[in-house]
Amino acid sequence: MKGPIWLGPKRAAALAERFGTPFYAYSARTLRTRARALKRAFPDAAIRYAMKANACPALLAEVRRAGLGVDTVSPWEVRLAREVGFRRKEIIYSGNMPSDDDLRAVHREGVMINLDALSSLRRFGRIAPGAKVSLRVNLDVGGGHHPHVITAGPESKFGLAPEELPEARAIAAEHGLRIVGLHQHIGSGIFDVGLFLEALDPLLALLVDFPDLEFVDAGGGFGVPYRPDEKAIDLEAWGAAITERFRVAARRYGRPLKLMLEPGRYVVCEAGLLVARVTTVKRTRDRVFIGTDSGMHHLIRPALYQAWHPVVTLPARERSAERCFVTGPICESGDLLAEERAMPVPDEGDLVVVGNAGAYGFSMASHYNLRARPAEVMIDGDDWRLVRPREDYRDVVRRRDVRRA
Ligand SMILES: Cc1ncc(COP(=O)(O)O)c(C=O)c1O
Structure with a gap:
């Protein structure tokens, strides 16, 4: 890729002539490069591309061929992901304020549901007793490029607070739900791995309270420079630091545990x-x-x-x-x-x-x-x-x- 404006003047003019304007142009090579870099930097992780960032079906197909799964937030995102060919186990749903119809539709698709309110958990328990479920938590550490995209902290509508977790466990037990995942996503456009780790540590500290976990999902939010004075994150360093913390926690946990990450912006x-x-x-x-x-x-x-x-x-x-x-x-x-x-x-x-x-x-x-x-x-x-x-x-x-x- 030759800088942020990677389309040469001749080709830009030819495409504009052929298709008219305006149009979005996507580089398949850059998508593949980003997907490969993520997989290399996070060898223990299942990468779930957050398709809210860009759900163009052809682009999703490219992401799938590159070996990533998807993070979804609505029943139609799940439906499109399935149509594009992602397997059920490669899809996670992390919707916020879901309706009963949303919960039913996503459950019917058979993908992992990640819930972040006691009400959603209760309603899901009634809809799908005995199902597996993941919990999204809000551990008060949030960040991002703008207040609108900070998704954790006391003012955020996302995630279960630590003090709600005993009740979440009780609701799950009442409906026979198995809590197999813990999840957080702290915000979008994060450049400081220190902040990411500051949020990851308390998430990993919660593992002991959940005996049936299959995965822990640390979300997305990896920053990408837009202004010339912004520096790209050192993905390898992020990978090393996050992987190390995760491995220590997984060893302590003592049962097989997968790390999940959900970058959207970083991929596309x-x-x-x-x-x-x-x-x-x-x-x-x-x-x-x-x-x-x-x-x-x-x-x-x-x-x-x-x-x-x-x-x-x-x-x-x-x-x-x-x-x-x-x-x-x-x-x-x-x-x-x-x-x-x-x-x-x-x-x-x-x-x-x-x-x-x-x-x-x-x-x-x-x-x-x-x-x-x-x-x-x-x-x-x-x-x-x-x-x-x-x-x-x-x-x-x-x-x-x-x-x-
Ligand atoms: C639950 C969840 N995961 C992942 C993402 C992706 O964030 P980003 O595109 O900054 O990586 C978002 C973005 O809002 C999100 O809400």
Whole structure:
């Protein structure tokens, strides 16, 4: 991969010509490289790719071929994972606030269910007495790139607090549920392995209270650099530190125990680009707006998390940089792909390429303002293929009877 904008200008132009804009491009090679690196760094772990990061079926197929399983959070994620060919035992479900229908549907699929509220456990016990189950805990250590993605700590809606665990065990016993897994996920975009270990230690300390465990799942959240001044995590060092802690705990536990991890962003972030076209260059009294045919409806991270993504325009223009706001057609002032970015002002018709867009890009895209979601293209060396076409009016509207509506 040649940096975050790995698509050359010629190929970007050829794909834009062929498929129109906007489109997401994914590098199959980068996906495979990331999957291999994870497996190498964590030899004891079953890696469950968190498919919420990107559930493009072709991308999931690539992840499956690379030997990872999946972490899911909804019945349809489970269903798609099965359709793509993941085996039941390669799938874990870690939904939050599940309805009874969710619990029934996931149980019917026969995949491991990970629950994080006493109510969910009670309802699951009634639905599936005697089943195996895993518990998600919240041990007060959380972290992440933005408050919205911190998923542990006293203010978090996720996980069972330590003081709830005796009652969780009692509910499980009442319904004959076997607690075979302990799980936590502390947040997303973590760069400090120290924080990860700070959360892992109390999780491993809980093992003694659960005699039937088959696995312990330490979640995902591995950070990926977006800004030029951010440094990639040392995955090998993370692997060594986490594996060592796990091995000590597993030996102490004395029964066979598997480690599970659920990285999403780490697998797909750098593999994805969003390619759009400049529709409108607009100079106001204070600002230069670069209007494109994509925006917050396709990549909401800048609007939602004030996230910084690398952006280039193609072809390269030999002009001095100006302070630009890259935006889209959505009727919100927060519709931004880049804010106050020093860059040469492109011509209308040029391309805009947004890097590090493989994770939480398409998967968080919407139809806001009745706009279609982009096409998706998989690139593998010299090969490329359209893996999902851009939506059309009918995909977006799906109306039944307009007169009665
Ligand atoms: C339960 C669970 N596991 C894994 C992940 C993946 O996180 P990341 O993409 O940061 O690795 C998430 C993300 O929200 C999650 O909620």
